[in-house]
Amino acid sequence: MSKKTYQLNNEPSANSYRNQRVALLTQHGKEGVIGPTLEKLLGCCVEKVDGFDTDLLGTFTRDIAREGTQLDAARKKARIGMELSGLSIGIASEGAFGPDPLAFMLPGNMELLIWIDDRLGIEVVATSSGKTNLSHCLAKSWDEAEDFARSTGFPEHHLVVRPVDENHPELRKGLEDWVSLKDAVTWALDLAPNRHVFIETDMRAFANPTRMENIRLAAENLAQRLTSLCPACGAPGFSLGGHVRGLPCEDCGSPTGEAKAEVHRCVRCDHQLLVGRDREHASARYCDYCNP
Structure with a gap:
């Protein structure tokens, strides 16, 4: 290899x-x-x-x-x-x-x-x-909402608020300070028949x-x-593209599901290289014969 x-x-x-x-x-x-x-x-x-x-x-x-x-x-x-x-x-x-x-x-x-x-x-x-x-909560009060916000890293990490539950069509997002968050939570609690507010982390970058x-x-x-x-061919992007399985067991020598080589491939032509791994044997715990 x-x-x-x-x-x-x-x-x-x-x-x-x-x-x-x-x-x-x-x-x-x-x-x-x-x-x-x-x-x-x-x-x-x-x-x-x-x-x-x-x-x-x-x-x-x-x-x-x-x-x-x-x-x-x-x-x-x-x-x-x-x-x-x-x-x-x-x-x-x-x-x-x-x-x-x-x-x-x-x-x-x-x-x-x-x-x-x-x-x-x-x-x-x-x-x-x-x-x-990534997290969310269903809060019944501002105190619960505030506790959740602190646990997520707010206000550096922004939040999204909806009335009722996660499926409500109305929402407020881009909440990045305590004043806007409290205003959104109050709005959602007042709008929700069940007096619940769904709060989730804003995952936009x-x-x-x-x-x-x-x-x-x-x-x-x-x-x-x-x-x-x-x-x-000199094209950029020549890198790991897969593995060859079958690294032999350290005890019995049977092939295991562990990788014995890496396959490095070109994204432009068909050229590839097999790159041997540092290990010559796999632990017996990965062997279907020794550890069925």
């Missing part, structure tokens, strides 16, 4: 994006972390694109459902930004929330960035998974510093991928 021999960012051709203009369609402040990160690591010029309401592609407050996958939504945003700007390179970000892969009882945040370069005919995708303050940090980390991951070049 080959070791990692592909070109890294010390090769001259890794500077192919220096001074290139890149379209970023966003209305939630993501340019504040994506732009500086990529400009520093790639030398490109990230340009914020306006003229399209990205909430039309889906909202975290559930008033507009997202169509397709997380990747589909990011790709659509990137394409719209490229069309509006007339640029041949575009980038877009899309977030998702669900069970944390390591702590299943806790929520997690996965941020995905896609880079589309029509000059080379490539798409490069990068992600970052991390913690989140500009309203959630924890999520914004995950977006920044995803941008770093993207830059690393874009400075990793295919040994065969």
Whole structure:
């Protein structure tokens, strides 16, 4: 199996994006972390694109459902930004929330960035998974609402308020100070027949510093991928694309579900490399024969 021999960012051709203009369609402040990160690591010029309401592609407050996958939504945003700007390179970000892969009882945040370069005919995708303050409560009084707000990191992290429950069509979002929050809670309690107010964290990027940090980390991951070049064709984005399973058990030698090699692939041509893992054997606890 080959070791990692592909070109890294010390090769001259890794500077192919220096001074290139890149379209970023966003209305939630993501340019504040994506732009500086990529400009520093790639030398490109990230340009914020306006003229399209990205909430039309889906909202975290559930008033507009997202169509397709997380990747589909990011790709659509990137394409719209490229069309509006007339640029041949575009980038877009899309977030998702669900069970944390390591702590299943806790929520997690996965941020995905896609880079589309029509000059080379490539798409490069990068992600970052991390913690989140995603949460909600059903409060019956201002005191309960205040306790919840403090637990979520308010006012640095904004909140959304609805009367009755999570399905009520009326809402107030963008709540970023105690005066506006108390006013919204009073409004919701007065409007709700059951005298309950549903409060949830505002997961839009500009309203959630924890999520914004995950977006920044995803941008770093993207830059690393874009400075990793295919040994065969020189295209950016040569990186981990899968695993070969079957690492032998340390006790009996039977193949396990653990990875024995990584598959690094080009996003442009068919070239790939098998990269051996540091371990030669898997723990017996992963063996179906020794630990059925």
